[in-house]
Amino acid sequence: MSNETQTIEGGAWVFGDNVDTGYIMPSKYASLPDEELAAHAMEGIDPDFPKNVQAGDVIIGGGNFGCGSSRETAPRGIKQAGVGAVIARTFARNFFRNSLCIGLPVLICADAESIEQGDRVRVDPIAGRVENLTKGETLQAEPLPDHIMDMVKAGGLVPYLKQTLT
Amino acid sequence: MSGDTATQKILARASGRERVDVGDIVWAKVDAHVMHDNQGPFRMGKDFADLGLPIWNKDRFMLTADHHNPPTGDSQSRVLNVTRAWAAEQELSHFYDAEGICHILMAEKGFVRPGVLVTGTDSHTTNTGALGALGVAIGPTESIGVLAKGEVWLRVPETIRVHFKGRVPAGIYGKDMALLALKDLKVDGAEYKVLQFEGEALMALPVEDRMTLSNMAAEFSAKSSIIDVDEATAEYLKNAGVEDGWEAVRSDSDATYAESYEYDVTDLSPQVACPHRMDNVYPVEEVDSPPLNRAHIGSCTGAKLLDLQAAAAVLKGRRVAHGVQLLIAPASKDIMSKAMADGTLGALIDAGGVLLPTTCGVCAGRGPGQLGDGEVCISSANRNYKGRMGSLEASIYLASAATVAASAIKGSVADPREFIR
Numbered sequence: 017m018s019n020e021t022q023t024i025e026g027g028a029w030v031f032g033d034n035v036d037t038g039y040i041m042p043s044k045y046a047s048l049p050d051e052e053l054a055a056h057a058m059e060g061i062d063p064d065f066p067k068n069v070q071a072g073d074v075i076i077g078g079g080n081f082g083c084g085s086s087r088e089t090a091p092r093g094i095k096q097a098g099v100g101a102v103i104a105r106t107f108a109r110n111f112f113r114n115s116l117c118i119g120l121p122v123l124i125c126a127d128a129e130s131i132e133q134g135d136r137v138r139v140d141p142i143a144g145r146v147e148n149l150t151k152g153e154t155l156q157a158e159p160l161p162d163h164i165m166d167m168v169k170a171g172g173l174v175p176y177l178k179q180t181l182t
Numbered sequence: 183m184s185g186d187t188a189t190q191k192i193l194a195r196a197s198g199r200e201r202v203d204v205g206d207i208v209w210a211k212v213d214a215h216v217m218h219d220n221q222g223p224f225r226m227g228k229d230f231a232d233l234g235l236p237i238w239n240k241d242r243f244m245l246t247a248d249h250h251n252p253p254t255g256d257s258q259s260r261v262l263n264v265t266r267a268w269a270a271e272q273e274l275s276h277f278y279d280a281e282g283i284c285h286i287l288m289a290e291k292g293f294v295r296p297g298v299l300v301t302g303t304d305s306h307t308t309n310t311g312a313l314g315a316l317g318v319a320i321g322p323t324e325s326i327g328v329l330a331k332g333e334v335w336l337r338v339p340e341t342i343r344v345h346f347k348g349r350v351p352a353g354i355y356g357k358d359m360a361l362l363a364l365k366d367l368k369v370d371g372a373e374y375k376v377l378q379f380e381g382e383a384l385m386a387l388p389v390e391d392r393m394t395l396s397n398m399a400a401e402f403s404a405k406s407s408i409i410d411v412d413e414a415t416a417e418y419l420k421n422a423g424v425e426d427g428w429e430a431v432r433s434d435s436d437a438t439y440a441e442s443y444e445y446d447v448t449d450l451s452p453q454v455a456c457p458h459r460m461d462n463v464y465p466v467e468e469v470d471s472p473p474l475n476r477a478h479i480g481s482c483t484g485a486k487l488l489d490l491q492a493a494a495a496v497l498k499g500r501r502v503a504h505g506v507q508l509l510i511a512p513a514s515k516d517i518m519s520k521a522m523a524d525g526t527l528g529a530l531i532d533a534g535g536v537l538l539p540t541t542c543g544v545c546a547g548r549g550p551g552q553l554g555d556g557e558v559c560i561s562s563a564n565r566n567y568k569g570r571m572g573s574l575e576a577s578i579y580l581a582s583a584a585t586v587a588a589s590a591i592k593g594s595v596a597d598p599r600e601f602i603r
Contacts, residue, residue: 043546044552083370174323
């Protein structure tokens, strides 16, 4: 897969610290199939998010993004809603791992919060590069270990396992 | 060179290395794995079948149907039926259907042994720490990898030491100690780290109540938790059918810790987490709550036998206040049977309690008893952010089962020590 196909570009949605997965995908939607999750993405913190988010938009978190429950419906829901990547100062480990496993790029970026609501952002998850097109700034994400990058390049854990185990 | 933490030793053993350093990334063999209906076959069954690989070890894998069970409505029925069908198709040896909540069943059924690595598709997999095992949460997709290979990659984490000293006074439980520490460390206080709970006050708690702390390590965003093993642990394990084949692992006296905290519980008051965050904690005497609609004793955190007994000691011979509904959801059938046999359940029901299934229920925002707009609940469960138990417009207080019981009698948040003779 080329870098080009994996580049993401869209508007930034900024949320703060300690965004719980229960806000990203409220418990009551836990039994919905994947395709119905999108309508409720981020509903616990911004009920208008599902109708306003555009394909390729990027979520910006502060610290400990995706804390709380390990529910995979949280990254699945925002991915289904069109979110192309999540960038945060730090992630809660369950959300981080789940996102990588389902092929949603997550980037740890110390300066994530320099990005403001509505800024135009271009993300290259393989290079770990985040360009703020509105501000003309480029941020570098923390590099991830090789075995994780292999999974990111494959598009998630399932395609990666198919390549390596079968 | 300084010594190793218990976590380093467990991960060294699981990854077949002599020793590991904090920050190392290891591929570690999993001793036991648990998956539940909410993060199980409904999300990963098809992808796992597509791989066409067998489950690495069916004797060490547990599947539970505890979240959408009994189901309310079509979508939950579908999840449950997919879960049941997958269990049958995979010919699982350990599938538990509405029998209890996964973390409690893992402990009760002897799946957890000291010194081993456990994975589970639930944040409260940290519960295993009370039995000296390292329990780490993953998601359902990553569970595919564990089921296929029996191993998982982990970064060797730092450990934070939380020491409880002094004498545990009457009316104080593991929950109060967990909330006290949460107030200080906050919900992100142990991000990517392991919480080591220790000290004479902690070790004075029954193993079941030490579990309240290891379980709630998740609320500090911890990767896992660990507690020393003692005679009480050995006794608990024996009752769970684990008599031998395990070796306690302890942190060296010169191990390096990221941070250390110490609390004296001798004069501790019951602690209450107020809406809408688990670290918004105050001593009960400083909490002036609105009238309660619901008092809930349930979940893997707060509905073990000792929680039910503590609530019954407060409620026996009394009645819950008008306008308050007391919900009782024992964490497993075994707990429910024991609570029936010793009169605990009778006391709770006589006081006005409504008995619910031995599954996650309200704590997972499912089943009967969920909160409506503007409603107020006090619960012995683990999380109180908006929407956890139903409506985003409801308010949740968290406390020990004894404090929940006292509050049910008063109709607003109340001190259990007034009711304990």
